[in-house]
Amino acid sequence: MNLTQKIKNITFQNPILLASGTYGFGLKFFKVINQTGGIVTKTITFNPLVGNPPPRIYEIEGGIINSVGLENPGAVYFLKRVLSNLKNLTTNLIVSIGGESGEEIIKVIKILDNQLISAYELNLSCPNIKAGGILLGQEPRMVEKILKEVKNNTKKPIIAKIPATLCNPLEIAKAVENGGGDFVTITNTIPGLVIDVEKQRPFLGGVIGGISGTFLKHYSLYLIAKIKKIIKIPIIGCGGIKNYRDVLEYLFCGAMLVEIGTLNLQNPFGVVKIIKDLKKWAKKNKLKDLKEIIGKIEI
Amino acid sequence: MNKIFLEKGKIKQRINFSQEIIGFWVTAENISRHAKIGQFIHIKVADNTNLILRRPFSIADVKNQDLFFIFRVVGKGTLLMSKLSKNDELDILGPLGKPIEIPQEKNILILGGGLGIAPLYFLTKNLKKNRKNLFVILGAKNSKELILKEAFKKLKPEKLIFYTEDGTYGKKGKVPDSITLIFEEEKIDVVYTAGPIAMLKKVKLLLENKAIKVYGFLEERMACGVGLCYVCAVPKKDGGYFHLCEEGPCLSLKEIKL
Numbered sequence: 001m002n003l004t005q006k007i008k009n010i011t012f013q014n015p016i017l018l019a020s021g022t023y024g025f026g027l028k029f030f031k032v033i034n035q036t037g038g039i040v041t042k043t044i045t046f047n048p049l050v051g052n053p054p055p056r057i058y059e060i061e062g063g064i065i066n067s068v069g070l071e072n073p074g075a076v077y078f079l080k081r082v083l084s085n086l087k088n089l090t091t092n093l094i095v096s097i098g099g100e101s102g103e104e105i106i107k108v109i110k111i112l113d114n115q116l117i118s119a120y121e122l123n124l125s126c127p128n129i130k131a132g133g134i135l136l137g138q139e140p141r142m143v144e145k146i147l148k149e150v151k152n153n154t155k156k157p158i159i160a161k162i163p164a165t166l167c168n169p170l171e172i173a174k175a176v177e178n179g180g181g182d183f184v185t186i187t188n189t190i191p192g193l194v195i196d197v198e199k200q201r202p203f204l205g206g207v208i209g210g211i212s213g214t215f216l217k218h219y220s221l222y223l224i225a226k227i228k229k230i231i232k233i234p235i236i237g238c239g240g241i242k243n244y245r246d247v248l249e250y251l252f253c254g255a256m257l258v259e260i261g262t263l264n265l266q267n268p269f270g271v272v273k274i275i276k277d278l279k280k281w282a283k284k285n286k287l288k289d290l291k292e293i294i295g296k297i298e299i
Numbered sequence: 300m301n302k303i304f305l306e307k308g309k310i311k312q313r314i315n316f317s318q319e320i321i322g323f324w325v326t327a328e329n330i331s332r333h334a335k336i337g338q339f340i341h342i343k344v345a346d347n348t349n350l351i352l353r354r355p356f357s358i359a360d361v362k363n364q365d366l367f368f369i370f371r372v373v374g375k376g377t378l379l380m381s382k383l384s385k386n387d388e389l390d391i392l393g394p395l396g397k398p399i400e401i402p403q404e405k406n407i408l409i410l411g412g413g414l415g416i417a418p419l420y421f422l423t424k425n426l427k428k429n430r431k432n433l434f435v436i437l438g439a440k441n442s443k444e445l446i447l448k449e450a451f452k453k454l455k456p457e458k459l460i461f462y463t464e465d466g467t468y469g470k471k472g473k474v475p476d477s478i479t480l481i482f483e484e485e486k487i488d489v490v491y492t493a494g495p496i497a498m499l500k501k502v503k504l505l506l507e508n509k510a511i512k513v514y515g516f517l518e519e520r521m522a523c524g525v526g527l528c529y530v531c532a533v534p535k536k537d538g539g540y541f542h543l544c545e546e547g548p549c550l551s552l553k554e555i556k557l
Contacts, residue, residue, distance in 0.1 A: 024527040042529070050539045055520040056530045061349045064522070071529045071540070214348045242348070265522040265530075266343060266351055267392070269305055 003279065005290055007234050007256060008157045008182045010092060010118050012037035014275050015251065015290060019238055019261030020096035020121060020161070021068065025082045026089060029268055036271055037257060038092030041078075043123045045098050046107045048074035052206030058194045063213020063240070064262060065192050067206035070098055070126070075111040083114055092118035094159065098126040100136075102146035106153045113154060121159040122150065124172075125188045125210075138167040140175035147179025159236065161185035164223060173227045173235075185236040185259060186227060187220050212262045214240040221253045225299045228254030242270075244277035254295035301394070303525060304329040308389045311365055317443040319372045320414070321381055323389070328364040330393040336422045337399030337516075337549045340368060341524040343390040344376045353392060354380075355521050357418035357493075357548070359447070369417040369446060395524050396548050401429050402512070404488030408481065409435040409456075410502055412474050412494025413444065418516050418549075419493050420447050427454050434485055438462030438474040438494075445469070458485070475501040487511060491549070496557065503552045515552040519543050 003014035018033065020040040026033060033039050051071025058065050073081070078095075086093060095117050099105045105122060124137025124146075137143055143160070150158055160176040162169060164187035176184045189210025194203040202208075217240030224237050237255030241247055242263050250258045263270045287293065308327030315321055330340060341353040354376045360367040372381045383389070399422060407426055411419040416437050426433055433456035439445040441463050448468070451459060460477055461469025470476075475498060481487070492502045493516035506513045522530040526545035533541045534556040541550055 022523070022528055028526060051529060051532060053534065054532045054540075056532055057352070057520050057522050059350070059352050063348075064351055066522070066528075066530060068529050068532075071532070213351060262351060265528055266353060267305065268303075268523065268525050268527065 015257045016271055016275055017259045019259035022261040022264040026086050030088055034090045038094050040094045040096050040121050042072055043070050043096040043098040044072050044075055044078050046075050046104050054205050058203055062215035063211055065209035065211045067204040067209035069206045075108045079112055094119045094121050096121045096123050098123040100128055102149040109154050119157040119159055121161050123161055125163045135163050137163045137172055140171045143172055143175040144179040147181045151180040157182040159183040159185055161188050163188050165190045169223050170227055173231055177231045177233050183234050183236055185238050186223050216240045224255050225253045244274050251294050252297040256294055302333055305392050306330050308391045310385055310387050313384050316446050322369040324365050324367050326365050327391050331361050331364050331366045334358050334361045334394040335398035336425045338394040338396045340391050340393035341395055344379050350376055352522055358421055359417035360421050371414055399549050402489045406432045406486050406488045408487045408490045410474050410492040411437045412498040413439050415493030416446050432457050434458040436460045436474050436477050441465045442468035478505050500557050503557055513552045514549050516549050517543055517547055
């Protein structure tokens with residue numbers, strides 16, 4: 001059974017991508033990465049970021065809340081020291097890019113534009129300092145403007161990973177499409193707090209964290225089913241996938257691809273089993289093409 | 300990158316040091332045969348979405364296809380583990396972390412407090428094999444919590460001093476109480492320490508200005524354990540962070556901020 005799809009000129013050998021922040025920069029576990037449809041790197045910013053003070057994680061019921069703070073070595077280091085070591089990748093390399101403005105994202109793209117990269121994923125959950133700290137992806141006009149600017153500066157496909165809260169995700173997804181975005185990833189982690197009652201202060205060193213895991217899946221599925229009706233660009237589903245059945249739920253709701261994140265933190269080999277199980281399911285159900293099930297369920 | 304295995308380990312023997320401190324000898328062939336000093340294992344406690352993260356434990360000893368680790372019941376994960384017994388299985392990822400290289404220097408001081416004694420045993424045993432002069436000071440709250448006393452005695456270090464806070468075994472007091480004296484009596488080239496954070500701070504402070512190498516086993520909240528997520532950050536002295544699962548858990552105390 002073949003799970004291959006060609007979308008926007010990119011061939012994905014299966015619909016499973018490794019979500020940003022949970023699989024490093026692609027330098028480790030080559031064998032696992034090469035079995036997936038692609039890896040989305042940790043977010044790269046123009047300047048290196050040291051990240052937030054520890055503790056950076058807390059386990060919650062049905063998920064985790066993390067506050068790594070986009071720690072990364074910056075665009076130049078990534079180009080010189082990371083990209084040059086990724087020649088053995090046989091699957092798609094998708095570079096996640098963050099910044100506090102569209103200009104900063106473009107600066108990163110101009111440094112990186114390299115044939116090893118299949119696409120860029122814009123992390124629109126970064127705060128826009130000049131606009132008072134609201135997230136880049138929180139306001140539809142800003143999203144459309146950023147997408148247009150970025151598209152004018154690269155020929156590579158652009159994926160926009162949108163925030164799911166403190167905005168209307170439906171409007172944001174539409175703005176991604178209007179701005180010329182090629183894919184939209186739904187959704188990023190949602191913001192959250194943990195309070196250390198003994199110390200009477202926030203538990204996480206970075207104070208605010210991003211919640212991910214099982215419980216997020218159901219909100220994400222709902223958003224995808226809704227957004228599917230109003231946009232034509234392909235959707236990448238993300239949130240709480242832990243087995244092949246979760247992947248199928250996303251595909252049924254209209255996602256063409258999925259990103260797996262939290263599971264990687266528990267088991268770096270976990271995606272391999274999901275891909276195997278997905279193939280088994282497809283064979284058992286005599287599926288010829290993933291298109292037969294993508295978006296089959298409408299709400 | 301060192302080889303990493305995901306293995307179902309079978310509990311071969313359970314040792315109850317106290318009601319809260321438990322040791323497991325586990326048969327996990329691949330991990331045990333590749334385990335090096337200074338490394339740890341990462342255990343998935345249950346198939347339960349409320350316990351998503353693995354729990355890291357230092358390797359305390361290895362014999363052929365078996366490995367030994369000791370833990371204290373501190374939360375919901377370790378509480379579940381404390382209910383396991385012989386022949387139960389554990390989902391283990393490992394061996395993880397940066398192995399310690401046997402130092403060139405001859406005279407080694409080992410300072411262990413509480414559960415910190417566990418990784419130091421595996422280290423001390425290997426240092427002994429490499430014919431180092433070993434000066435060992437170990438301490439805990441009470442005699443029961445002072446783990447691996449007999450095992451350390453069998454290693455026959457040049458010096459072995461025990462402390463308990465309540466005086467139920469060895470001298471009454473804490474490990475750092477002996478540091479000044481031991482430096483007066485012995486020539487020390489390298490120090491390895493593991494224990495509660497307050498003890499590491501004290502050791503760091505006492506030895507900061509000595510021209511010797513001082514290493515400590517650190518702890519921090521961890522997620523992937525394999526260098527992918529950057530969660531287990533330990534502040535460097537001059538800014539930025541070490542990633543404990545990849546660059547540690549044993550780090551130079553002089554290069555970090557505690």
